[in-house]
Amino acid sequence: MAADIAEKIVKSKPCQPTGIILDSISDGVFTVDGNWRITFFNRAAENITGIRREEAIDKLCSEVFRSSMCETDCALRKTLQNGQPLIDKACYFINNAGVKIPISISTAVMRDSKGNICGGAETFRDLREVTVLRKELSQRYHLGDMVSRSIAMKDIFEIIPIIAESTSTVLIEGETGTGKELLAKAIHGMSNRADMPFIALNCAALPDTLLESELFGYKKGAFTGANQDKPGRFKLAEKGTLLLDEIGEISPALQIRLLRVLQEQVYEPLGGISSIKSDVRIIAATNKNLEQLVKDGVFREDLFYRINVIKLELPPLRTRKEDIPILVEHFINRFNLLQRKQIKSLSNSAMALLMAHNWHGNVRELENVIEHAFVLCQSHEIKIEHLPGKLSGGTLKPVEKQDFREALMKTEREILLLALERNEFNRQKTAAELGIHQATLYRKLKTCGISSTGMKQA
Amino acid sequence: MIVAVTEWKGRISPVFDEAMLARLYETCEGEAYLIKEIELKTMFFGSRVSQLLEEKVETLICGAISANIEHQAQLGGINVISFVSGNIEEIIKIYARGEWNKSEFAMPGCRTKEDEKK
Numbered sequence: 001m002a003a004d005i006a007e008k009i010v011k012s013k014p015c016q017p018t019g020i021i022l023d024s025i026s027d028g029v030f031t032v033d034g035n036w037r038i039t040f041f042n043r044a045a046e047n048i049t050g051i052r053r054e055e056a057i058d059k060l061c062s063e064v065f066r067s068s069m070c071e072t073d074c075a076l077r078k079t080l081q082n083g084q085p086l087i088d089k090a091c092y093f094i095n096n097a098g099v100k101i102p103i104s105i106s107t108a109v110m111r112d113s114k115g116n117i118c119g120g121a122e123t124f125r126d127l128r129e130v131t132v133l134r135k136e137l138s139q140r141y142h143l144g145d146m147v148s149r150s151i152a153m154k155d156i157f158e159i160i161p162i163i164a165e166s167t168s169t170v171l172i173e174g175e176t177g178t179g180k181e182l183l184a185k186a187i188h189g190m191s192n193r194a195d196m197p198f199i200a201l202n203c204a205a206l207p208d209t210l211l212e213s214e215l216f217g218y219k220k221g222a223f224t225g226a227n228q229d230k231p232g233r234f235k236l237a238e239k240g241t242l243l244l245d246e247i248g249e250i251s252p253a254l255q256i257r258l259l260r261v262l263q264e265q266v267y268e269p270l271g272g273i274s275s276i277k278s279d280v281r282i283i284a285a286t287n288k289n290l291e292q293l294v295k296d297g298v299f300r301e302d303l304f305y306r307i308n309v310i311k312l313e314l315p316p317l318r319t320r321k322e323d324i325p326i327l328v329e330h331f332i333n334r335f336n337l338l339q340r341k342q343i344k345s346l347s348n349s350a351m352a353l354l355m356a357h358n359w360h361g362n363v364r365e366l367e368n369v370i371e372h373a374f375v376l377c378q379s380h381e382i383k384i385e386h387l388p389g390k391l392s393g394g395t396l397k398p399v400e401k402q403d404f405r406e407a408l409m410k411t412e413r414e415i416l417l418l419a420l421e422r423n424e425f426n427r428q429k430t431a432a433e434l435g436i437h438q439a440t441l442y443r444k445l446k447t448c449g450i451s452s453t454g455m456k457q458a
Numbered sequence: 459m460i461v462a463v464t465e466w467k468g469r470i471s472p473v474f475d476e477a478m479l480a481r482l483y484e485t486c487e488g489e490a491y492l493i494k495e496i497e498l499k500t501m502f503f504g505s506r507v508s509q510l511l512e513e514k515v516e517t518l519i520c521g522a523i524s525a526n527i528e529h530q531a532q533l534g535g536i537n538v539i540s541f542v543s544g545n546i547e548e549i550i551k552i553y554a555r556g557e558w559n560k561s562e563f564a565m566p567g568c569r570t571k572e573d574e575k576k
Binding site: 049052055056059060062063064067068071072094096098099100195196227229235236238 | 466469471472473475476477478511514521522523524525526528529530533534535540541543565566567568569
């Protein structure tokens with residue numbers, strides 16, 4: 001304990017909490033002296049932590065309580081430093097079995113009859129039941145870390161518990177930012193593998209040779225620099241779940257190796273001489289149409305059928321805009337916790353702007369927009385001026401003096417980009433949609449500084 | 459052999475999942491030599507274990523640890539001695555000498571019934 005706090009505490013006269021009363025309540029209560037040693041530990045504290053009173057007394061509170069806040073953000077320390085009680089702060093502690101128990105804690109300063117600080121008291125409430133009840137009540141909207149009220153998502157949420165029970169491979173398709181990894185985590189979290197690891201790997205993030213060693217691991221001496229065995233993701237995910245994101249990006253050679261693991265449940269690490277049995281549930285995710293990739297000859301048909309046992313398609317946010325308000329609320333709650341702010345709502349005009357946006361970056365884009373607003377918002381309500389300029393199009397903000405041609409070109413550029421995106425960068429279709437000749441489109445692209453390299457002509 | 463010990467105020471950090479710092483020791487012929495201290499990453503799940511694996515850690519001595527992360531570390535080949543509390547210097551010396559007795563440094567509530575009978 002910091003010396004300044006220790007000095008505040010009168011050592012000669014320890015406080016005596018009313019043990020009988022404190023033993024009769026359902027919240028855990030403990031008190032500490034000036035050296036952070038536990039002086040009292042009630043019956044509920046014993047039940048919640050699984051630690052007997054006689055084992056807790058006189059021990060350092062951080063080593064008994066071992067909560068997520070002890071080292072970095074101790075609530076009791078803050079209270080003893082500034083004299084202010086803390087109420088219902090959410091955190092977790094780890095019990096003897098290694099399980100994280102969600103709790104809320106409150107703290108208070110203890111004073112003797114003369115008003116001198118003689119220690120601190122902490123009460124904590126087991127939130128396991130509350131967490132379960134809260135989930136039950138709002139099941140229609142929540143799945144893991146996902147929230148929704150759209151029918152399309154509700155159908156997915158309802159089928160997930162059944163999918164989670166099986167061991168079949170799952171393929172999740174959806175645009176970037178729709179929450180493929182969250183859905184995979186939810187499947188894992190509801191399965192009987194929930195206590196085992198969930199490992200994710202983005203197949204597009206690594207070159208082929210690295211991806212192979214990352215997936216299957218390697219043995220010491222397999223190549224220069226392989227000074228010791230390194231486990232691959234398959235081993236790290238043993239008895240758990242492995243998410244292979246952007247599966248459509250893997251090379252034909254690696255597709256064959258992956259197919260073997262899926263068919264025979266065995267693999268060999270690089271440089272290994274014997275096969276390793278694997279017990280891993282595979283969830284594959286992609287933002288591409290795998291069926292089309294099979295038709296194009298880029299993705300193996302046999303691997304596709306192995307992966308495509310259960311297919312889930314996550315709809316883009318623009319087709320389920322009814323989810324925007326609930327997602328906004330979800331992100332506001334989260335960022336309030338993370339950034340210790342107290343933003344309560346979003347103004348009607350700001351919400352209208354969000355509802356009108358096309359959300360090509362999906363839920364992730366919305367999350368980024370709210371995070372952006374959190375940085376700028378200093379009040380309790382997010383307003384239009386706190387949103388990124390691309391949403392308000394710059395027209396709703398105070399407009400500074402600007403060149404007319406420049407403003408015109410900016411608008412034209414945005415129209416062109418959106419039309420190109422809608423038509424998958426096909427110049428003929430884009431020109432047709434805009435009602436202009438292809439040559440005119442080409443000229444305008446050039447004027448606006450949009451490169452036409454790689455675009456389809458027809 | 460490289461031993462990692464998560465540290466907070468000279469003692470074993472109470473929760474590995476939230477620990478900020480790990481000391482890395484090389485143990486050799488009954489002695490422990492401090493090699494370096496590393497700041498543990500908190501960005502994403504699994505990164506702590508990956509960090510330890512990158513540092514070629516073979517044994518981890520830590521406080522409370524969630525089962526998921528402990529399992530990951532074990533699968534990575536790390537011998538995890540968890541739910542340990544006490545002064546780091548004392549613990550690492552005893553460990554290096556091969557006189558390690560877990561019950562002596564077990565966190566409150568983590569001693570087995572057999573330990574308590576002794």
